Amino acid sequence: MTTRDFIQDRIDSLENRDVLLEIQNLKTYYPVKGGFFKRTVGNVKAVDDVSFTIRKGETLGLVGESGCGKSTTGRTILRLLKPTDGKILFEGKDITKLSGSKLQRARRDFQMVFQDPYASLNPTQMVGDIIAEPILNYEKRNKKELEKEIKALLTRVGLPESAYYKYAHEFSGGQRQRIGIARALALHPKLIVADEPVSALDVSVQSQVLNLLKELQIEFDLTYLFIAHDLSVVKHMSDRIGVMYLGSLVEVASNKDLYREPLHPYTQALISAIPEPNTAIRKERIVLQGDVPSPQNPPSGCPFHTRCPMAMDVCSKEKPPLKEVRPGHHVACVLY
Amino acid sequence: MSVTQASKKQTPLLQVKNLQTGFKIDGDYYNAVEGVSFDVDRKQIVGVVGESGCGKSVMSLSIMQLLPQGIGKIRGGEIAFEGADIAGLSDKKMNQIRGKDISMIFQEPMTSLNPVFTIGYQIEEVILNHEKLSKKEARKRSVSLLESVGIPRAKQIADEYPHQLSGGMRQRVMIAMAIACQPKLLIADEPTTALDVTVQAQILDLLKGVQEANDMAIIMITHDLGVVAEICDEVIVMYAGKIVERSTVDELFNHPKHPYTKLLMKAIPKMDEDVEKLATIEGLVPSIINMPEIGCRFANRCPKAMPECLSVTPQLGETAPGHEAACLLYDESWPENEKHHKEGVGLA
Numbered sequence: 001m002t003t004r005d006f007i008q009d010r011i012d013s014l015e016n017r018d019v020l021l022e023i024q025n026l027k028t029y030y031p032v033k034g035g036f037f038k039r040t041v042g043n044v045k046a047v048d049d050v051s052f053t054i055r056k057g058e059t060l061g062l063v064g065e066s067g068c069g070k071s072t073t074g075r076t077i078l079r080l081l082k083p084t085d086g087k088i089l090f091e092g093k094d095i096t097k098l099s100g101s102k103l104q105r106a107r108r109d110f111q112m113v114f115q116d117p118y119a120s121l122n123p124t125q126m127v128g129d130i131i132a133e134p135i136l137n138y139e140k141r142n143k144k145e146l147e148k149e150i151k152a153l154l155t156r157v158g159l160p161e162s163a164y165y166k167y168a169h170e171f172s173g174g175q176r177q178r179i180g181i182a183r184a185l186a187l188h189p190k191l192i193v194a195d196e197p198v199s200a201l202d203v204s205v206q207s208q209v210l211n212l213l214k215e216l217q218i219e220f221d222l223t224y225l226f227i228a229h230d231l232s233v234v235k236h237m238s239d240r241i242g243v244m245y246l247g248s249l250v251e252v253a254s255n256k257d258l259y260r261e262p263l264h265p266y267t268q269a270l271i272s273a274i275p276e277p278n279t280a281i282r283k284e285r286i287v288l289q290g291d292v293p294s295p296q297n298p299p300s301g302c303p304f305h306t307r308c309p310m311a312m313d314v315c316s317k318e319k320p321p322l323k324e325v326r327p328g329h330h331v332a333c334v335l336y
Numbered sequence: 337m338s339v340t341q342a343s344k345k346q347t348p349l350l351q352v353k354n355l356q357t358g359f360k361i362d363g364d365y366y367n368a369v370e371g372v373s374f375d376v377d378r379k380q381i382v383g384v385v386g387e388s389g390c391g392k393s394v395m396s397l398s399i400m401q402l403l404p405q406g407i408g409k410i411r412g413g414e415i416a417f418e419g420a421d422i423a424g425l426s427d428k429k430m431n432q433i434r435g436k437d438i439s440m441i442f443q444e445p446m447t448s449l450n451p452v453f454t455i456g457y458q459i460e461e462v463i464l465n466h467e468k469l470s471k472k473e474a475r476k477r478s479v480s481l482l483e484s485v486g487i488p489r490a491k492q493i494a495d496e497y498p499h500q501l502s503g504g505m506r507q508r509v510m511i512a513m514a515i516a517c518q519p520k521l522l523i524a525d526e527p528t529t530a531l532d533v534t535v536q537a538q539i540l541d542l543l544k545g546v547q548e549a550n551d552m553a554i555i556m557i558t559h560d561l562g563v564v565a566e567i568c569d570e571v572i573v574m575y576a577g578k579i580v581e582r583s584t585v586d587e588l589f590n591h592p593k594h595p596y597t598k599l600l601m602k603a604i605p606k607m608d609e610d611v612e613k614l615a616t617i618e619g620l621v622p623s624i625i626n627m628p629e630i631g632c633r634f635a636n637r638c639p640k641a642m643p644e645c646l647s648v649t650p651q652l653g654e655t656a657p658g659h660e661a662a663c664l665l666y667d668e669s670w671p672e673n674e675k676h677h678k679e680g681v682g683l684a
Contacts, residue, residue: 065532172620202387202559207603207614214612229532236605236614259607273537275562277604279589287541288534291502 014239017055020223021077021191026050026086028076032296044296046072048247051322059217059224061238063231067292069247070227074193077225078110079103108138111184115196117176121168128164131183138187157182157212174205181212185220193225198233210237231274235259243267246303247295249322253329263331266304310335347419348375349520349553355413357398365411366624368394370577376521381547381554383568385561389621391577392557396523400440401430436466439514443526445506449498455509456494462516481512485542504535511542518550525557540567561604565589573597576621576633579652583659593661595640632663640665
């Protein structure tokens with residue numbers, strides 16, 4: 001079976017799967033305090049009305065430039081941040097309003113892999129204890145059994161069993177990211193949110209970690225929300241990709257459709273801006289003018305209209321909704 | 337733009353010969369750059385790629401003589417700029433070259449700009465250091481420089497401070513400052529790594545533009561092979577302090593030779609290809625303290641390694657016109673070579 005057949009097979013089988021996570025009109029605002037009494041004087045609309053679903057066993061990639069709200073989306077889904085508005089449904093259950101012990105119980109099913117493997121591991125704890133911590137939060141366990149289980153997990157992510165007794169600083173960046181992955185796997189979660197898991201790594205190590213994540217997905221039947229700024233990495237990892245710009249989802253499509261036929265002008269510019277490691281393709285680049293506007297004071301109408309090469313009058317007046325223009329291909333642009 | 341035969345015959349703008357740069361660790365020096373030699377011709381863009389710790393930044397800091405004092409030291413070799421050796425120059429003499437003939441831009445534009453001075457002042461400082469101009473003239477020049485790098489409202493921006501600008505704008509300011517005295521060589525150390533991809537495209541366009549407008553050569557240091565393919569004429573691939581491959585850019589991407597370069601290219605996910613599994617390079621770069629004295633430094637991770645790779649140090653040799661690799665597989669004087677080729681020791 002060729003890779004292409006494999007991917008097609010995978011897409012077909014995914015379409016019949018149940019929805020694991022559904023996000024409805026999610027909004028997360030950060031208040032801006034100012035003045036003498038530190039009153040809220042405005043909001044940074046980090047995530048502004050985002051909706052999508054992820055099926056079981058699927059990888060949804062979220063891509064966008066810094067400040068587009070992709071990390072805030074990931075953190076809000078894990079309820080590390082409180083959503084301002086909207087709904088998060090996990091296996092059909094509303095987890096938006098959960099708190100305290102109920103939230104803790106729900107969190108068992110979703111874990112996170114962080115960007116910076118240097119900052120996300122406690123330097124004073126043994127690796128074995130770091131990985132045991134999430135398990136001990138939920139269960140009383142026999143010490144010997146637990147150690148055996150963790151050592152098996154370490155071997156599975158490609159580390160020697162002796163790593164159990166070592167500390168984070170004794171490992172390289174790639175190895176630390178493997179520890180972070182083992183910790184996320186410890187509770188056998190259903191959903192893993194990976195926020196820029198490879199952006200701090202060199203390419204040769206990056207490919208090791210990406211391969212590992214793909215193997216684990218099949219082995220443990222995991223669902224990923226894969227967040228990254230690097231479109232080629234996201235494309236490699238994801239079944240479907242959502243493109244974010246200034247807090248909004250501007251396009252969602254299968255990885256093939258998005259690359260072959262990007263519809264939103266921002267996605268087109270983003271894809272054309274990636275320098276390809278191949279001199280045979282010297283593609284025509286769409287160079288966008290200017291910078292991303294501040295999310296504290298976003299432009300009216302379509303968030304992209306200030307930089308869009310195809311902007312029309314109507315774009316500054318109304319924010320276009322995300323709608324399905326081809327089967328499985330959603331875009332938020334008045335052109336379609 | 338490729339190198340013409342005519343310009344090859346002239347003295348290259350920059351000639352680095354057998355450069356060795358060491359760092360002091362516990363009283364002993366260890367070489368982070370070991371015997372690196374290359375030329376940069378006028379108006380040429382040379383890319384230097386490699387992963388963290390391969391010595392690419394140390395090499396560029398050696399050329400500028402900006403190595404951390406008392407820790408880093410050029411321990412051997414020659415750096416000739418327009419035919420004259422600059423490796424042994426005094427600080428005072430070097431100051432006349434830095435910023436005037438050779439200038440440099442860095443990865444993080446925020447940390448390389450002084451937060452307490454206005455942007456205009458910082459550009460004027462460079463101009464006044466090297467040229468006899470009045471303050472007024474220098475200001476006029478700095479505003480026109482800001483305009484030339486695509487900064488809107490240049491007159492007002494000249495009176496603003498670095499924190500008031502975005503990352504892309506700061507990198508534009510850095511470029512304006514670097515080209516203020518029309519240098520002949522610009523060293524750009526990961527100039528777009530901290531930037532978003534749409535802003536990176538703007539900056540790469542700008543660099544190409546100023547290179548053509550000023551007839552400048554650029555040494556582009558990066559870990560991103562995409563950036564190399566985009567703007568470079570020639571490429572140097574470094575691994576563990578040594579050059580493992582050097583070639584024109586088209587030749588390198590079409591016919592990579594060194595096993596390290598090949599793996600590096602296969603390890604990157606590409607937009608126009610679907611692969612289930614990416615190539616990986618097992619193991620780690622040897623530590624600077626335990627660098628093998630003989631043999632190939634990539635041997636412990638190389639899927640094509642032969643027993644001889646541990647005992648024979650490969651030399652950079654021509655494998656095709658304009659293409660050199662340091663690997664025994666391509667060393668014609670190596671008698672075993674023929675045999676291994678026939679056996680088809682190949683990358684999986």
